[in-house]
Amino acid sequence: MQRDVGSLPLAPAVRARLVSAGFQSVQELLETGPCGLSKEIGISKEEALEVLQVVRQECHGDATRTTARSGASRKCTALELLEEEQAQGFIITFCSALDNILGGGVQLTKITEVCGAPGVGKTQLCMQLAVDVQIPECFGGVAGEAVFIDTEGSFIVDRVVDIAAACVQHCHLIAEAHQEEDQLKALETFSVESILSHIYCFRCRDYIELLAQVYLLPDFLSEHSKVRLVVVDGIAFPFRHEFEDLSLRTRLLNGLAQQLIIVANDHKSAVILTNQMTTRIGQSQSTLVPALGESWGHAATVRLIFHWDNSQRLATLYKSPSQKESTVPYHITVSIPFGLEIASCKGIFRHTDKSVNYVFLVLLFSSLMNITGNTGMSPDLLIFCTFSL
Amino acid sequence: MAAKKLRRAMLSQELCERLSRHQITTCQDFLRLSFLELMKVTGQSYYDVRKLLCKVSRACAPKMQTAYEMKLRKSVNPSSAFLSTTLHSLDEVLHGGVPCGSLTEITGPPGCGKTQFCIMASVLATLPVSMGGLDGAVIYIDTESAFSAERLIEIAGNRFPTYFDSEEKLFCMTCSIHLYRELTCGSVLKRITSLEEEIISKKVKLIIVDSIASVVRKEFDTKLQGNLIERSNFLARGASVLKYLAEEFSIPVILTNQITTSLSNGLAIQADLVSPADDLSLSEGASGSGKRKSGCVTAALGNTWSHSVNTRLILQYHDLLTRQLLVAKSPVAPFSAFFYTIEKSGLVLQVCQKLLCTPLLQRSDGKDQTNLTWEGTNPALQTIRVRNTTLKDTFLDAALPSTTGETPSNTSCL
Numbered sequence: 140m141q142r143d144v145g146s147l148p149l150a151p152a153v154r155a156r157l158v159s160a161g162f163q164s165v166q167e168l169l170e171t172g173p174c175g176l177s178k179e180i181g182i183s184k185e186e187a188l189e190v191l192q193v194v195r196q197e198c199h200g201d202a203t204r205t206t207a208r209s210g211a212s213r214k215c216t217a218l219e220l221l222e223e224e225q226a227q228g229f230i231i232t233f234c235s236a237l238d239n240i241l242g243g244g245v246q247l248t249k250i251t252e253v254c255g256a257p258g259v260g261k262t263q264l265c266m267q268l269a270v271d272v273q274i275p276e277c278f279g280g281v282a283g284e285a286v287f288i289d290t291e292g293s294f295i296v297d298r299v300v301d302i303a304a305a306c307v308q309h310c311h312l313i314a315e316a317h318q319e320e321d322q323l324k325a326l327e328t329f330s331v332e333s334i335l336s337h338i339y340c341f342r343c344r345d346y347i348e349l350l351a352q353v354y355l356l357p358d359f360l361s362e363h364s365k366v367r368l369v370v371v372d373g374i375a376f377p378f379r380h381e382f383e384d385l386s387l388r389t390r391l392l393n394g395l396a397q398q399l400i401i402v403a404n405d406h407k408s409a410v411i412l413t414n415q416m417t418t419r420i421g422q423s424q425s426t427l428v429p430a431l432g433e434s435w436g437h438a439a440t441v442r443l444i445f446h447w448d449n450s451q452r453l454a455t456l457y458k459s460p461s462q463k464e465s466t467v468p469y470h471i472t473v474s475i476p477f478g479l480e481i482a483s484c485k486g487i488f489r490h491t492d493k494s495v496n497y498v499f500l501v502l503l504f505s506s507l508m509n510i511t512g513n514t515g516m517s518p519d520l521l522i523f524c525t526f527s528l
Numbered sequence: 529m530a531a532k533k534l535r536r537a538m539l540s541q542e543l544c545e546r547l548s549r550h551q552i553t554t555c556q557d558f559l560r561l562s563f564l565e566l567m568k569v570t571g572q573s574y575y576d577v578r579k580l581l582c583k584v585s586r587a588c589a590p591k592m593q594t595a596y597e598m599k600l601r602k603s604v605n606p607s608s609a610f611l612s613t614t615l616h617s618l619d620e621v622l623h624g625g626v627p628c629g630s631l632t633e634i635t636g637p638p639g640c641g642k643t644q645f646c647i648m649a650s651v652l653a654t655l656p657v658s659m660g661g662l663d664g665a666v667i668y669i670d671t672e673s674a675f676s677a678e679r680l681i682e683i684a685g686n687r688f689p690t691y692f693d694s695e696e697k698l699f700c701m702t703c704s705i706h707l708y709r710e711l712t713c714g715s716v717l718k719r720i721t722s723l724e725e726e727i728i729s730k731k732v733k734l735i736i737v738d739s740i741a742s743v744v745r746k747e748f749d750t751k752l753q754g755n756l757i758e759r760s761n762f763l764a765r766g767a768s769v770l771k772y773l774a775e776e777f778s779i780p781v782i783l784t785n786q787i788t789t790s791l792s793n794g795l796a797i798q799a800d801l802v803s804p805a806d807d808l809s810l811s812e813g814a815s816g817s818g819k820r821k822s823g824c825v826t827a828a829l830g831n832t833w834s835h836s837v838n839t840r841l842i843l844q845y846h847d848l849l850t851r852q853l854l855v856a857k858s859p860v861a862p863f864s865a866f867f868y869t870i871e872k873s874g875l876v877l878q879v880c881q882k883l884l885c886t887p888l889l890q891r892s893d894g895k896d897q898t899n900l901t902w903e904g905t906n907p908a909l910q911t912i913r914v915r916n917t918t919l920k921d922t923f924l925d926a927a928l929p930s931t932t933g934e935t936p937s938n939t940s941c942l
Contacts (some may be wrong), residue, residue, distance in 0.1 A: 148574030151567060193573060249616050257834035258907040269595075287595075292630060292852035295837055295859050296598045297623065333594035342590050344772055347556045351585035354559075358582065359592075379832070380764030387560065394562070415835045427831070447906040 183275025636843030665731025
């Protein structure tokens with residue numbers, strides 16, 4: 140009630156008039172009423188009414204924030220947060236080593252950034268996650284939908300079809316092995332067509348379209364409340380040219396990051412961004428660092444860097460609030476530490492029919508998971524091999 | 529979309545006038561401002577500005593489509609999703625051929641066959657759909673004056689002798705290939721940005737830029753300060769225009785690139801292995817002169833450009849007669865290598881030579897494979913073999929089995 144008039148979100152002209160007329164606190168405004176207000180500061184009655192409505196809305200908001208002890212949208216105790224976090228699902232990537240270093244998978248309500256050299260697999264990971272987020276809950280998934288914002292034009296539908304088919308087959312195998320009621324039921328609606336129709340794609344050609352789309356995201360997500368994943372593939376590409384004014388770029392990127400954090404929190408979805416690598420030329424050496432500058436590094440909560448070491452692909456967890464930094468290799472070919480067995484299995488994996496390939500791989504993996512019981516042995520491949528079988 | 533005038537974004541007339549007094553006329557200007565600035569400029573309250581922002585965003589945001597709709601649209605027109613290169617194994621690996629709607633880059637040392645590939649592709653694009661072509665015109669932007677019309681006719685006549693049996697058919701084919709000679713960066717960019725109308729009027733189905741590297745490297749000397757940024761800007765702008773054209777009209781775009789000598793130890797990303805004397809790891813060495821000190825030869829134009837292209841095919845020398853084609857970056861294909869030679873009819877894939885093929889490379893069905901999978905690496909740093917190194921390496925080349933990736937030692941490594 141004692142709030143200063145100058146802090147209200149009114150039009151600047153109206154605010155200036157109120158201040159010059161001598162109004163200081165909100166209480167005074169409410170006491171005056173619309174007709175008195177319009178006479179005193181020289182605005183129409185309708186405008187005065189609007190001003191009072193804004194004032195009441197603000198005060199109501201303030202009041203609920205001060206009187207309510209808990210339950211307001213942004214305030215809760217750490218215990219409540221802990222319970223929420225434990226109940227929350229992860230979006231699995233199907234590569235157990237990667238899931239391990241991430242602490243279970245891609246976390247909801249957080250922004251994860253994937254940086255990497257060209258051709259290392261960032262878009263493949265995004266397409267994989269867009270399919271994985273739709274896995275029904277009885278199989279350990281999140282049963283959500285996905286929004287895919289593509290700025291580079293690298294979203295290939297045929298690839299997603301392959302990944303989706305492999306995922307559906309994998310779930311079928313699990314259901315057949317366990318023969319549980321709810322799993323079989325869930326499988327009836329889980330098919331390649333349904334997966335594809337729940338991936339919402341937007342193709343943004345420049346940074347203005349990207350900004351516009353992110354402004355419209357909250358409305359879109361309220362309409363499609365089942366969305367649990369937002370992918371922005373190529374946040375670097377539209378911002379890396381046409382910007383003479385770097386401070387404008389920093390400001391826009393920060394605004395974008397804030398919008399995405401709000402989206403992630405309010406709608407309980409995970410946000411994945413992919414970034415490029417750029418060469419930083421130092422005194423006597425040059426290194427590859429994530430693009431978009433140092434200040435962008437603050438935007439993401441979790442940062443993964445994919446890179447090459449000769450012909451080995453590695454994933455490094457570069458920044459995370461809850462997991463420690465580590466690097467794991469991931470392969471495209473089959474490579475499980477059982478030596479001999481794989482030499483004989485190689486013949487199977489050379490089958491020309493890709494789906495048969497994948498079935499064998501999955502059988503192998505699920506049997507291995509049963510054997511090893513997730514203890515320390517981490518076969519670090521899996522969906523990364525379906526990308527290129 | 530971004531340059532859309534605010535008037536067309538359904539904003540009221542007086543608001544538009546008020547904004548234009550502050551030099552805000554397009555959606556782009558509007559969306560760049562922060563909330564406070566918008567409130568000041570429009571003179572409205574926070575909530576109204578929020579609504580305005582949504583309105584303007586809706587005017588320039590892209591349309592939503594589900595992946596399913598995209599798939600349906602593609603399946604309606606399956607033959608137009610790829611340009612078949614008539615190199616069978618390559619097409620198989622690439623799931624059909626050069627993909628439409630994205631950028632494909634061909635890079636390699638001089639004389640390896642990049643221009644030959646482009647000429648061959650232009651012939652293929654003019655073929656009717658029943659023969660695997662796209663039945664359309666070709667726009668060929670030539671920056672090196674390397675295009676030879678006689679070679680074009682030779683390739684067409686020898687590759688498809690039954691189809692091009694009369695002078696008239698050849699004549700028809702050559703009429704639909706439009707050649708532009710551009711010699712500076714600025715003119716190339718201007719040409720690309722003005723292509724939209726030509727594509728529609730001439731029914732163009734393939735765009736070739738041969739080569740984008742030569743103009744860029746002529747004009748931008750990266751040793752000079754500031755040139756690196758300008759070069760990246762030019763390349764990024766060119767790439768985004770070409771991507772827009774490729775997607776809008778669903779046509780393939782082929783670009784050729786050159787090679788450069790990178791003085792760092794190429795394979796390592798952390799360049800702390802570079803000695804302090806080699807402080808020019810990004811500089812253009814003399815292209816094609818082979819290895820120099822500890823340097824190695826990789827694709828030119830740097831790391832950022834490698835991000836912009838969607839598919840990268842590398843041509844390199846293998847021995848005196850044969851050359852090798854590597855699929856180094858592709859969203860649908862694994863790393864693969866093929867041998868080819870250049871003959872009268874263009875590029876011809878070779879079956880793997882017995883001399884160089886170890887038994888492990890044979891498929892279980894007993895056929896020699898030309899499709900060798902190998903452990904690839906970062907496509908921006910993939911080393912490329914040039915002519916004079918191949919003579920040395922041919923006989924000492926124990927490297928070949930290891931690049932084909934099927935030796936037993938690989939299975940035990942994690």
